[in-house]
Amino acid sequence: MAEVLVYVDHVDGAVRKPTLELLTLARRVGEPVAVALGAGAGDTAAALAEHGAVKVLTHEAAEYADYLVVPKVDALQAAVAAVSPAAVLVPSSAEGKEIAARLALRLGSGIITDAVDLEAGDEGPVATQSVFAAAFTTKSRVSKGTPVITVKPNSAAVEAAPAAGAVEALSVTFSAAATGTKVTSRTPRESTGRPELTEAAIVVSGGRGVNGAENFAIIEALADSLGAAVGASRAAVDAGWYPHTNQVGQTGKSVSPQLYIASGISGAIQHRAGMQTSKTIVAINKDAEAPIFELVDYGVVGDLFDVVPQLTEEVKSRKG
Amino acid sequence: MSLRIVVTVKYVPDATGDRHFADDLTVDRDDVDGLLSELDEYAVEQALQISENSDDDVEVTVLTVGPEDAKDALRKALSMGADKAIHVEDDDLHGTDAIGTSLVLAKAVEKAGYDLVVSGMASTDGTMGVVPALLAERLGVPQVTLLSEVSVEGGVVKGRRDGDAATEQLQASLPAVVSVTDQSGEARYPSFKGIMAAKKKPVQSWDLSDLDIDEDEVGLENAYTVVESAAERPARSAGTIVKDEGEGGKQLAEFLAGQKFI
Numbered sequence: 001m002a003e004v005l006v007y008v009d010h011v012d013g014a015v016r017k018p019t020l021e022l023l024t025l026a027r028r029v030g031e032p033v034a035v036a037l038g039a040g041a042g043d044t045a046a047a048l049a050e051h052g053a054v055k056v057l058t059h060e061a062a063e064y065a066d067y068l069v070v071p072k073v074d075a076l077q078a079a080v081a082a083v084s085p086a087a088v089l090v091p092s093s094a095e096g097k098e099i100a101a102r103l104a105l106r107l108g109s110g111i112i113t114d115a116v117d118l119e120a121g122d123e124g125p126v127a128t129q130s131v132f133a134a135a136f137t138t139k140s141r142v143s144k145g146t147p148v149i150t151v152k153p154n155s156a157a158v159e160a161a162p163a164a165g166a167v168e169a170l171s172v173t174f175s176a177a178a179t180g181t182k183v184t185s186r187t188p189r190e191s192t193g194r195p196e197l198t199e200a201a202i203v204v205s206g207g208r209g210v211n212g213a214e215n216f217a218i219i220e221a222l223a224d225s226l227g228a229a230v231g232a233s234r235a236a237v238d239a240g241w242y243p244h245t246n247q248v249g250q251t252g253k254s255v256s257p258q259l260y261i262a263s264g265i266s267g268a269i270q271h272r273a274g275m276q277t278s279k280t281i282v283a284i285n286k287d288a289e290a291p292i293f294e295l296v297d298y299g300v301v302g303d304l305f306d307v308v309p310q311l312t313e314e315v316k317s318r319k320g
Numbered sequence: 321m322s323l324r325i326v327v328t329v330k331y332v333p334d335a336t337g338d339r340h341f342a343d344d345l346t347v348d349r350d351d352v353d354g355l356l357s358e359l360d361e362y363a364v365e366q367a368l369q370i371s372e373n374s375d376d377d378v379e380v381t382v383l384t385v386g387p388e389d390a391k392d393a394l395r396k397a398l399s400m401g402a403d404k405a406i407h408v409e410d411d412d413l414h415g416t417d418a419i420g421t422s423l424v425l426a427k428a429v430e431k432a433g434y435d436l437v438v439s440g441m442a443s444t445d446g447t448m449g450v451v452p453a454l455l456a457e458r459l460g461v462p463q464v465t466l467l468s469e470v471s472v473e474g475g476v477v478k479g480r481r482d483g484d485a486a487t488e489q490l491q492a493s494l495p496a497v498v499s500v501t502d503q504s505g506e507a508r509y510p511s512f513k514g515i516m517a518a519k520k521k522p523v524q525s526w527d528l529s530d531l532d533i534d535e536d537e538v539g540l541e542n543a544y545t546v547v548e549s550a551a552e553r554p555a556r557s558a559g560t561i562v563k564d565e566g567e568g569g570k571q572l573a574e575f576l577a578g579q580k581f582i
């Protein structure tokens with residue numbers, strides 16, 4: 001069976017969930033061979049083997065952290081040369097898309113970004129995408145070269161599928177371009193203790209209706225009662241009430257959780273673009289005409305300052 | 321010293337319009353009003369600020385690859401304050417994908433002459449966010465992308481990139497390709513004076529032969545990807561909507577429990 005390269009997103013060896021989802025999709029198309037780069041690359045092997053990687057190609061070098069994007073492209077290109085895969089799958093983060101694009105160009109291949117599903121097809125993998133703020137669903141495939149496809153988080157279930165996961169050192173020669181853009185400092189984001197926004201099963205978001213940074217405490221309290229991540233509309237972010245990293249929408253994060261709860265959010269097209277593929281959508285808004293209600297499975301027309309705290313209490317008491 | 325900045329701007333269908341696909345599964349650009357992609361306004365703004373903050377002699381050129389109407393996008397950028405514009409237009413460009421677009425942009429940028437390319441973070445129609453990286457790869461210059469802050473001094477571009485896991489400070493020597501996010505600062509509105517001045521600013525038109533690009537390198541037929549189908553997402557079945565009469569939170573909890581979320 002053909003091999004499929006999977007680019008591993010990890011933090012010091014801890015594999016992030018979207019990569020494990022990629023392994024599920026990769027197995028539909030071929031045998032997953034993972035590529036893990038940078039500090040801790042070797043530590044990823046156990047988790048990757050557990051989820052279906054037959055091989056884990058690793059390479060550690062300071063360049064991956066010290067320079068932007070290009071060293072990772074060099075490494076993936078080396079991996080493609082070593083393996084001749086049927087496809088290359090990359091998690092759809094901002095960086096992942098840039099890596100994938102440059103790789104595709106070097107390979108003379110086409111690129112598909114932000115796939116939400118992937119199936120094997122007669123002429124290569126067929127990717128499902130959700131476009132125009134999720135108003136349309138398209139199916140596409142790469143028609144030239146080795147398909148390079150980036151896949152959004154929450155596009156597949158994480159499945160256990162034990163495989164050999166044999167670690168092999170990848171040999172990489174960095175290109176002249178590799179050191180072009182220096183990372184002069186890096187400040188890791190502080191952990192909030194809550195789930196990662198793009199990976200969470202439940203997302204609780206607040207918008208302009210939350211009316212102040214201090215009031216986000218009631219959104220956080222609901223999120224914590226449900227074990228959810230916290231999101232925000234751009235209006236709330238622009239007002240300085242919540243960090244931009246938590247913004248949901250076209251220019252923020254795109255989320256696709258099992259449950260999305262929007263409070264005080266009108267549902268503008270750019271916000272919908274980032275949450276419309278959520279499985280179940282719930283909204284609380286005092287304006288019965290708010291467009292968000294067109295999307296909901298359950299909506300409460302009311303003041304979020306009454307409804308949200310009552311909901312939080314009820315969740316807590318039901319969970320005991 | 322002089323600094324030549326080229327800003328790549330895309331003309332896109334209005335996101336608040338009824339966007340859909342044409343019969344050949346390309347984005348329908350006829351039925352929905354087009355405009356300068358809002359995310360490229362931020363690129364124009366940052367280019368103008370770099371120009372205003374510089375002691376050098378700076379020239380800001382806006383560049384678009386697109387149909388006849390894409391001139392509107394150039395006009396808007398010129399009225400914001402860009403100095404001149406280049407419009408790459410050719411019937412053979414219809415249906416060109418990101419890989420092809422980056423080729424056309426690269427050739428045009430090289431022909432125009434540049435020290436710095438400034439792009440938006442993503443187009444509001446395709447939303448791929450890959451063209452700046454592709455452009456850097458093709459030009460063989462550093463990519464300094466997705467910046468929420470950018471500055472140029474002494475032949476060096478610096479910027480802040482707010483990534484998923486960390487905030488990074490980046491630095492590269494010119495020439496370089498930069499892209500900026502919508503966190504980089506509100507774009508200015510064209511002033512009346514700016515709008516009047518824009519009418520007199522030069523707009524050059526180039527076609528594929530001007531760029532030495534073969535017709536079989538671009539266009540729908542030669543794209544590296546094929547869209548096999550496009551289906552309108554079925555409308556979500558109407559949900560239950562209740563008015564809060566004092567029990568709204570409890571009713572919602574009941575719903576969530578029924579769905580096994582609690």
Ligand SMILES: Cc1cc2nc3c(=O)[nH]c(=O)nc-3n(C[C@H](O)[C@H](O)[C@H](O)COP(=O)(O)OP(=O)(O)OC[C@H]3O[C@@H](n4cnc5c(N)ncnc54)[C@H](O)[C@@H]3O)c2cc1C
Pocket residue numbers: 206207208209210232233234235236247248249250251252253263264265266267268269270271274284285286287290302303304305358359444502
């Ligand atoms: C290029 C571009 C990119 C963009 N990207 C994004 C993006 O990534 N994410 C994003 O979210 N937006 C984005 N936007 C902005 C988007 O167009 C909207 O302006 C924004 O989503 C509005 O946020 P909101 O719903 O919180 O605010 P509003 O539209 O002002 O809605 C607030 C809602 O709260 C309700 N409300 C007020 N008080 C209460 C209360 N006490 N109880 C209950 N309900 C209450 C109101 O009825 C109203 O419906 C983008 C715009 C552009 C042009």
Ligand SMILES: Nc1ncnc2c1ncn2[C@@H]1O[C@H](COP(=O)(O)O)[C@@H](O)[C@H]1O
Pocket residue numbers: 328329330331357359360363383384385386418421425438439440441442443444446447448449450451452
């Ligand atoms: N046809 C085009 N003409 C000019 N610039 C473009 C074009 N397509 C993309 N760009 C630039 O590339 C950026 C990212 O686009 P994309 O990769 O398509 O999301 C945009 O914000 C523009 O700056």
